[in-house]
Amino acid sequence: xxxxxxxxxxxxxxxxxxxxxxxxxxxxxxxxxxxxxxxxxxxxxxxxxxxxxxxxxxxxxxxxxxxxxxxxxxxxxxxxxxxxxxxxxxxxxxxxxxxxxxxxxxxxxxxxxxxxxxxxxxxxxxxxxxxxxxxxxxxxxxxxxxxxxxxxxxxxxxxxxxxxxxxxxxxxxxxxxxxxxxxxxxxxxxxxxxxxxxxxxxxxxxxxxxxxxxxxxxxxxxxxxxxxxxxxxxxxxxxxxxxxxxxxxxxxxxxxxxxxxxxxxxxxxxxxxxxxxxxxxxxxxxxxxxxxxxxxxxxxxxxxxxxxxxxxxxxxxxxxxxxxxxxxxxxxxxxxxxxxxxxxxxxxxxxxxxxxxxxxxxxxxxxxxxxxxxxxxxxxxxxxxxxxxxxxxxxxxxxxxx
Amino acid sequence: xxxxxxxxxxxxxxxxxxxxxxxxxxxxxxxxxxxxxxxxxxxxxxxxxxxxxxxxxxxxxxxxxxxxxxxxxxxxxxxxxxxxxxxxxxxxxxxxxxxxxxxxxxxxxxxxxxxxxxxxxxxxxxxxxxxxxxxxxxxxxxxxxxxxxxxxxxxxxxxxxxxxxxxxxxxxxxxxxxxxxxxxxxxxxxxxxxxxxxxxxxxxxxxxxxxxxxxxxxxxxxxxxxxxxxxxxxxxxxxxxxxxxxxxxxxxxxxxxxxxxxxxxxxxxxxxxxxxxxxxxxxxxxxxxxxxxxxxxxxxxxxxxxxxxxxxxxxxxxxxxxxxxxxxxxxxxxxxxxxxxxxxxxxxxxxxxxxxxxxxxxxxxxxxxxxxxxxxxxxxxxxxxxxxxxxxxxxxxxxxxxxx
Numbered sequence: 001x002x003x004x005x006x007x008x009x010x011x012x013x014x015x016x017x018x019x020x021x022x023x024x025x026x027x028x029x030x031x032x033x034x035x036x037x038x039x040x041x042x043x044x045x046x047x048x049x050x051x052x053x054x055x056x057x058x059x060x061x062x063x064x065x066x067x068x069x070x071x072x073x074x075x076x077x078x079x080x081x082x083x084x085x086x087x088x089x090x091x092x093x094x095x096x097x098x099x100x101x102x103x104x105x106x107x108x109x110x111x112x113x114x115x116x117x118x119x120x121x122x123x124x125x126x127x128x129x130x131x132x133x134x135x136x137x138x139x140x141x142x143x144x145x146x147x148x149x150x151x152x153x154x155x156x157x158x159x160x161x162x163x164x165x166x167x168x169x170x171x172x173x174x175x176x177x178x179x180x181x182x183x184x185x186x187x188x189x190x191x192x193x194x195x196x197x198x199x200x201x202x203x204x205x206x207x208x209x210x211x212x213x214x215x216x217x218x219x220x221x222x223x224x225x226x227x228x229x230x231x232x233x234x235x236x237x238x239x240x241x242x243x244x245x246x247x248x249x250x251x252x253x254x255x256x257x258x259x260x261x262x263x264x265x266x267x268x269x270x271x272x273x274x275x276x277x278x279x280x281x282x283x284x285x286x287x288x289x290x291x292x293x294x295x296x297x298x299x300x301x302x303x304x305x306x307x308x309x310x311x312x313x314x315x316x317x318x319x320x321x322x323x324x325x326x327x328x329x330x331x332x333x334x335x336x337x338x339x340x341x342x343x344x345x346x347x348x349x350x351x352x353x354x355x356x357x358x359x360x361x362x363x364x365x366x367x368x369x370x371x372x373x374x375x376x377x378x379x380x381x382x383x384x385x386x387x388x389x390x391x392x393x394x395x396x397x398x399x400x401x402x
Numbered sequence: 403x404x405x406x407x408x409x410x411x412x413x414x415x416x417x418x419x420x421x422x423x424x425x426x427x428x429x430x431x432x433x434x435x436x437x438x439x440x441x442x443x444x445x446x447x448x449x450x451x452x453x454x455x456x457x458x459x460x461x462x463x464x465x466x467x468x469x470x471x472x473x474x475x476x477x478x479x480x481x482x483x484x485x486x487x488x489x490x491x492x493x494x495x496x497x498x499x500x501x502x503x504x505x506x507x508x509x510x511x512x513x514x515x516x517x518x519x520x521x522x523x524x525x526x527x528x529x530x531x532x533x534x535x536x537x538x539x540x541x542x543x544x545x546x547x548x549x550x551x552x553x554x555x556x557x558x559x560x561x562x563x564x565x566x567x568x569x570x571x572x573x574x575x576x577x578x579x580x581x582x583x584x585x586x587x588x589x590x591x592x593x594x595x596x597x598x599x600x601x602x603x604x605x606x607x608x609x610x611x612x613x614x615x616x617x618x619x620x621x622x623x624x625x626x627x628x629x630x631x632x633x634x635x636x637x638x639x640x641x642x643x644x645x646x647x648x649x650x651x652x653x654x655x656x657x658x659x660x661x662x663x664x665x666x667x668x669x670x671x672x673x674x675x676x677x678x679x680x681x682x683x684x685x686x687x688x689x690x691x692x693x694x695x696x697x698x699x700x701x702x703x704x705x706x707x708x709x710x711x712x713x714x715x716x717x718x719x720x721x722x723x724x725x726x727x728x729x730x731x732x733x734x735x736x737x738x739x740x741x742x743x744x745x746x747x748x749x750x751x752x753x754x755x756x757x758x759x760x761x762x763x764x765x766x767x768x769x770x771x772x773x774x775x776x777x778x779x780x781x782x783x784x785x786x787x788x789x790x791x792x793x794x795x796x797x798x799x800x801x802x803x804x805x806x
Contacts, residue, residue, distance in 0.1 A: 005593035030589050049637055050621035050629070062620040132762070137736040140712075141721040143657040145634055145642055150723035152731045154634075154644070154655070158562050158569045164651040167644040168725045169633045171571060172560025173615040182581045182614075187761035187768070189588035190432040194407035194766050196595050202765035213731065213742060214760035215577040217470055218420075220742075223728035224755050225466050230728060231651065240549045242567055252553045252570050257447065318534070318545035320553040320608075322568045325622035325629060328556040328612055336539035339609050340623065352623040354616040357609030358586050359536075361517075362601040363593055 004031025004365035009192065012037060012090055013071070014078075014099040017044050018144065018174045019208060020128050021067040022181030023188070024098055028070035029356060031365050035090065035381060036071045039078070040400060042374045043068075052348050058374060059347040063174075065371045066353060069343060073372025074381050075402050078109055083401045087111060089386050091119045095195075096188055100128040103138050113203045122201040124191045128184055132207030142208070148176040151212030156219060160241075161232040168232060176212055183211035242322075243297050249305030250322040253296070253312065258282060263317025267308075268299050345370030378402050406433025407766040411591065414439060414491070414498040415475070416515070418446040420548070420573055421607060422504035422532055423471040424580025425587065430474035431759040431768040437498070437784060438477045439491055440777060442806050449777065463750040463776040470756050472774035473746065478785070479778035481806040486799065488514050493789050496523040499594070500587055504532040507543050517602040526600035528590045532583055536606030546607060548575035555611025560618055562631040569631075578614065579607045640689040641667070643696050644725050645703040647711060653725040654708040656699065656715065661685070666718040671702045748773035781805055 009032040013024040021036070021043065028034040036043075045067060046058035053060070074090075077083040088111070091097060097116065099106060106112045106127070113125045127133060130142035148154050148170040155168045170176065184206045191202050213220065219230045240254045254260045261282075265274045273279070273295050278288040285292050300308060305321050312319040321327070328334060329352070341355040348370065356364065382388045382402065396402045411434040415426045418440070426436045440446055448468045451458040459465045478494070480487040492515070495501055501520060503510050510516050510531070517529045531537055534546015535554065549570035552558040561569040586603060594600055612619060621629045636642040636657070644653040658664050664685075668677040676682070676698050681691040688695055703711055708724035715722035724730065731737055744758045751773075759768030785791045785805065799805045 005589040008596070009592075026585060050617070050624055050627075052624045054625065062624050063617040066617040066620050131736060132740055135736045135739040137716075140716045140723070141719060142723055143639070143642075143659065143721045145636065145639075145657045146655045146721045146723040149644060149653070149655040149725035152726045152728055153574065154725045155653075155727050156572065158566060159572060166563065167634065167646070168653055169561070169563065169644070172557050172562075172569075172631060173618040173629075175557060175561075175614050178614040179578060179581075182578070182585060183760055185585045186428055186581060186588065187432070187763060189585060189592065190407040190429075190768075191763060191766065193411075193588060193592055193595065194409070196592070197409065199403055199407070200765060202763055204764070205762040207740065207760075207762075209737075210740065210742070210760045213737075214757060215574045215581070216728075217577065217757040218467060218573045220728045220731055220757060221466060221470050221755075223732060229730075240547070240570065242570070250553075250568055252549045252558070254547050254549065257451070313541075313544045316545060318547050318550050320546070320550040322553045322558050322570075323556050324559045325556055325619045326626075327559075327628075328554075328619055329622050331554075333535055333539045333541040333554075334609075334612075337536050337606065337609070339606075339612065351620070354609075354612050354619050357582070357607075357613045358530075358603055358605040360590065360601055360603050362599060363590075 002364060002366040004029070005360065005363045007031035009033070009096065010094045011035070011096045011098065012094045014097065014101070015128065016100060018067060018177035019180040020098055020100040021045065022178045023128070023184045024071065025067055025069060026181065026185045029365070029368070034071040035377070036068060036073045036372055037076050037087070037090070038073060038374060040075045040402070046374070052351070057347070065345060065348055065351070068371035069353065070369050071372050072377040072381060073375065074378050075375040077401050078111070080399070080401050082396070082399070084109060084111060086382065086386070086401070088116070088119050090381070091116050091123060094120065095122070095124060095192060097123060097125045098128065098184070098188070099125070103129055103133045117201065120201070122195060124188060124195065124201050124204070126184055126188050126204040126206055128180060128206045128208065130208050132210065133205045144174055144177050145170055147208045147212065151209045152216050152220060153212050156230050156232050159232055163233050164231065179215055180206070180208045180211040183214065241293055241296065243300040245303050245305040245308055246301055247304045251300065251305060251308055251319055252322065253319045254317070255285065256282065260317050261285070263315035264312055264319070267312040267315045267317065271299055341368060343368045343370050346373060375402065405766050407763070408432045408434040411435065411500065412498040413437065413500040413502060414495045416501065416503040416505065416510070417532070418504065419448055420471055420576035421579040422502050422583065424577050425583035426475065426502060427471060427473060428581065428584040428759075429587065431770065433766065433769070436475040437494060437780070438472060438475045438775065439480055439494065440477060441479050441481050442777065443481050443483060445777070461750065466751065466754060469748060469751065469754055469774040473756055473770050474772055475775055476780035476784065477775035477778055478781050479806055481804055482513050482515070484804050486802070486804040490785070490789070490799075490804065491515060492520065492523045494784065495520050495527060497788055498524065499528060499591065501527055501529040502532070502583070502587070506545060507533050507537060521600070526594060526598060528587065528594060528600045528603070530583060530587055530603040530605055532579065532605045532607060534607050536609060537604040548573055551575050551579060551607040551611050554608040556619055557611045557615050560615055560629065560631050563633045564631065564635070566631070575611065579610050582610045635692065638685065638689055640685070640692040641695055641699055645696070645700045647703050647708040648706055652708045654703055654711045654722055655725055656720065656722045658720065663720050664688070667715065667720050670714050670718055670720065744770045746770060746773040749776055778805070
């Protein structure tokens with residue numbers, strides 16, 4: 001059995017919903033041992049769809065199943081003194097703690113970095129919050145919609161809108177939240193690397209807003225370069241455009257730089273209209289973009305989506321069909337690369353999950369475990385590792401602590 | 403102890419545009435030494451134009467967009483079409499821990515810089531190839547840019563109005579791939595710390611986007627349904643949208659998850675009669691009647707500025723934030739209190755504002771210590787000090803157009 005590059009790294013996750021859990025999923029899927037600490041009611045993701053067979057069971061949520069693969073799960077009520085004692089014991093031999101309580105909450109519980117450091121001086125602790133640990137908005141409430149918009153990522157969507165009559169929107173699914181998880185993972189791995197070369201533990205303050213703004217850096221930079229904010233109706237005109245095909249599918253074609261344009265018109269059989277003065281140069285195409293788009297859209301209606309995709313790519317020019325979940329799953333490319341992997345779960349059974357988007361030549365893990373059931377590993381973690389007896393575990397359960 | 407998390411890590415960076423350079427930018431923030439291997443023969447396109455903004459620059463060293471992507475880095479200029487250029491690149495690799503490239507699939511092989519070539523000069527090298535569709539499979543040779551990854555990976559289909567077209571987003575997709583790349587490289591470095599073993603990593607940018615919307619893809623693998631785009635809507639929360647405010651193109655995002663938050667919102671709006679209608683009496687009803695609900699809330703929000711509404715609603719525990727433009731972000735008091743912008747001195751452009759690292763680390767603060775390099779800025783240092791070549795040798799290679 002092949003192990004991942006993070007084999008041996010011990011992580012405690014005390015997070016809810018998407019951002020924090022996705023961060024530690026990245027670690028768990030590469031071999032780290034992640035113990036997910038849920039309050040006895042369970043992670044909110046458990047009450048979100050899609051549900052397998054449309055059964056709203058907390059163990060059948062696709063959102064939870066996806067975000068928590070390869071983790072061990074324990075339940076713990078941190079509002080109880082005993083619960084906090086147990087938490088401190090868990091921290092003793094952890095390398096990394098990732099938590100997402102609002103600023104000040106961990107301190108109130110007596111579980112802030114200072115206290116936990118006494119338990120484990122080499123601990124790396126990362127806190128993920130909407131606005132970070134300090135600053136005027138640090139206690140503001142923000143759900144995933146709010147976070148996406150307050151970082152400037154929504155204001156420019158949908159790109160190529162005809163005007164500003166309709167509202168700006170968020171990115172699809174929970175993409176803004178997975179962005180945060182990935183951003184946090186980079187700093188945590190950096191801190192871990194440093195500890196291994198003789199450094200100490202440390203504390204990391206992650207602001208979701210900052211994580212998302214870091215991704216929108218070009219649009220932000222554009223303001224101070226040009227004195228104008230990018231908007232959803234005046235940006236990115238000739239870079240790429242969406243066209244429709246005969247069978248109703250969409251294709252995105254890229255029109256910049258020149259090489260892209262040349263390959264595209266070659267693939268379309270050099271239709272006569274491309275010789276029009278309005279479309280001769282990049283500048284002219286920019287100036288006459290609306291006309292250009294009309295011509296292009298008429299032209300592409302002569303082809304079926306996949307046919308046009310292959311034709312344009314055969315000319316060395318970037319383009320792609322807009323794929324639905326079904327099309328992603330059924331794509332020959334995805335299949336050939338084995339991107340979807342089968343994972344077995346005690347309640348959900350065998351299902352196909354999106355796997356790793358990167359292949360390591362030597363350390364791609366060969367085995368996956370399904371997401372943890374609520375409190376599934378209480379006995380293993382509290383009993384076998386922390387040394388609580390069976391009787392004590394029963395009492396702790398009766399008291400609602402685990 | 404030094405305060406650079408990645409002290410001693412050296413990266414030979416063959417990547418260009420954004421997806422690759424952002425990865426090494428993030429690693430440089432953490433203290434890695436990044437040597438950008440480029441050439442006047444094949445100039446990084448964001449040195450002379452910006453795909454995202456459509457701007458073009460007259461000088462290879464005057465692009466603010468390139469500057470933002472390549473802070474802290476060193477630059478050597480080598481003509482990789484010449485065998486001597488390739489030899490020198492290999493000597494840099496022999497001194498490095500990591501090689502990153504995002505050229506079209508097959509280009510590194512043709513240049514004689516494939517993993518198999520490089521592992522001969524540095525047996526424990528970590529090499530990552532970042533491509534649109536991955537290094538294997540029937541589409542492996544296909545070309546990709548940011549919008550392609552979003553489209554093929556399933557994210558574009560899910561982004562847009564319910565009744566509108568799909569959306570591929572902008573350069574942000576490259577930044578997503580770059581951030582994931584930085585994470586993956588760090589895990590390989592950690593593996594090498596432990597075992598001494600390097601390796602090759604094949605990263606598919608489209609798959610990176612698929613992984614970010616994994617639970618949406620699972621709706622298909624679980625229930626054989628493909629979820630559709632839905633604007634700002636949530637599967638159960640309502641209100642959950644952006645509402646027009648006073649001013650030109652100003653919007654507030656409001657999201658309500660609990661009964662308590664709903665009551666607080668009603669109170670802030672002055673408890674208008676309509677809030678007592680049956681149609682809005684519980685979460686399920688509000689979601690079912692969300693179009694009507696959104697219209698009614700907009701009538702209230704239009705009377706105020708987005709910042710006023712944020713304050714009013716946050717004061718009573720309702721999640722509300724403006725949909726900020728770039729200009730508003732740069733003048734926002736919270737953003738400024740945390741220091742989003744750093745100023746650097748660029749040798750050609752002078753003082754330039756750039757975006758700060760997105761993490762606050764207590765012991766090894768992420769750092770920006772210099773502007774992006776001008777093309778070939780570090781030729782003398784790298785070929786002289788690192789590779790131990792004499793000034794004469796270097797001059798000769800410049801004359802031959804190898805260092806170019």
